[in-house]
Amino acid sequence: MIASLAALALTVVAATTHTDTTVSVRPGTRLELNAFAGSISVVTWSRNAVRLGADHSSHTRLALDEKGPVLNVRVEHWRGIPTSVEYQLTVPKWMSLDLSGVNTDISVENSEGEIAAETVQGEVLITGGAKIVKANSVEGEVRVARASGKIEANSVNAGVRLSECSGQILASSINGEVRMTDIASDDVEASTINGVVSYEGQIKDGGSYRFSTHSGDVSVAVPERANASVAVATYNGEFSSSFPVTLNQTRKGKRFDFTLGSGSARIELESFEGEIRLRHRGDPDTRRGNEFKYEYKYQYPMDKAKHEVNKTKQKPKTKQDDGDPDEDQEP
Amino acid sequence: MTDTRGPACGLESGRLSAYLDGELTNGERRAVEAHLAGCEGCTALLADLRRVVDQARSLADAAPPEDLWPGIERQLKPRARRTPAPAQALAGPSAWWRRRLDLAVPQLAAAAVVLVLLSAGAMWLLLHGSGTRGPAVTGVTPVAPPPVAAARPESTQAPLAASAPPASPALVTAGNAGYDAAVAELEDALASGRGRLDPRTLRVVEQNLRVIDRALDEARRAVAADPGNTWLRSHLAATMKRKVDLLRSATLLASTQG
């Protein structure tokens, strides 16, 4: 717990109270809430009104301030010491949300507006969201489902999961994994340092898809008839594919290209140390690919001599312990 | 109506502005001060002028009423390549991957990687890597920093790619030094704001900085062992960028909390 919450234990006798206020709002109004500790939970309705429910210390006061196009949830803490507040908001479907907190979990359900949700120690769970969706946490997990538009989902220490999303997607973590399922987008970028990146979704003609990690696996499932130019790069890892692949690579280094179909979209699969696996959508993901497994290191005569020499210098590969290799078999 | 003409005492009022701005010679200044001692009108006028200047200096800036960024973003064309990429040298679709714009490494041409690094100080290093340009790699000297005083933002840039020699593995670390200087400065800023970050968050940030540092270490060693591998360099640069991003976020967090 944070220091100030310990202070809370000293200053407040367990008196909590519940606030329940509803105000009507004009279409186009945006909601802003900056919390400190506790949780923010937002659901939607079809009324043009905002209902603010909250459980909090009886010394804390909440108010709804309207400043032009913004409806701000203002909180006054006793003696300025922030305390934990559990917010339950019901807002119009169209309402854009700007939610932030420090030790706060944030969840939004069934929104059709723009969403920015940022926390430090909590997690962010969003279903819905349109045009712009930003979900960020430092320590906690970030999950976004059924969002469309420009989507950014980032966590530093934990994982990011996106499902049934469309639009321009940017997902990243450092210590966690990035898993995407049922994606219908033409612009996806997902990266992490220490985790797995997995993708399962459409590959649209002309689209751009980039998946990269340093020490994790990259596992990508695409439609059988995808048209894509694929570039695969790894230093210590291996590549396997359930697509029959014709290699037209002419360059040095552990990077090579091949084409699926007409080559229209661009896919980049990169891992420094992990496995890179490309499979058909609907096929289960297994750590060792099936039919067409390429030990690409030895494909290129010009590299062979060099690789023979380097082989002795290579560090032992770190096996990534996935724990759930079957998770991606849902189409 | 306010009198915009000078005082009636004979002193040309422009002198008072010059006096206020410290633009008079010693002799002129003494003359003005002597005059002021005996002239109420000019003394009052000087006070007025001083007030005007003080108010001007303390004007605050506010962000524009609406967010102009979307309009700006629409007009940002992708970076023009300075080094012409002989992408024609490579057949087929394999050239497209170079057009990725979001790396700290500007476009990889088949023959050269140009990495321009800026640090907060006056120094900048030019790193010119060779991909397939000739096997011989000679020692490289970083370009000397330009004198600070002479720099004007509109001055034509030195032709970067033209004369720089090919890279050696040693340059990989020299290039990192410039970047590392910028990173170090961010780390200092984080350290000074560190007290304001929650201890648990700080631990998480530091743990993740270590995660990235380990990855950077591995990437650097790989580049040193395989300097001709252009993808490795871009992977290294992308990883460096992640570190900078994390430091920036943490620094911002520290500065907005507490």
Added chain:
Amino acid sequence: MLSVDPDTIPEGSDAVDAMLAAAGDTRAFERLYRGHVARVHGLARRMAGDDEAGELTQMVFVRAWQKLETFRGEAKFGTWLHRVAINVILGRRASLKLERERRQGGDEVLGSVAARPAGTEHRMDVDGAIARLPPGARQIFVLHDVEGYKHEEIGRMLSINPGTSKAQLHRARMLLRGHLGR
């Protein structure tokens, strides 16, 4: 998005973002925008008026993006950006200058609009008073007293003599002095 006080952004951060942006990273450029837009917009507003300020601000950042490679990191990014802003604003102003002078007609405008009986405590907003200055005097006043440039630099920017700059500055100050409360 947390709003950011530009003074808390460490300088190295700007330099790094400038480098990233020079390599094509628009997200890095957006961070630079957020940190510096207030100052650029303030300058545009005072030099050119409220109506054009937004459009000028956009032009400034687009131009800055195009010229990023000329930023070498010797100066602070904000300083460099400011010069880009002035170039853009003055470049734009020059073409509209004639039209405006025809419309404004010099000192009489300020005089008649601002006429008040002596001794009234009426205090005109500083920005409002600046906006009413004739364009030449206004530009020089903003550049010198608000933005802190020296007469030599202003002379170079506007292609005038430093002496002319000093005279215009004094004229602006005299016009303003009566209208900025006591």
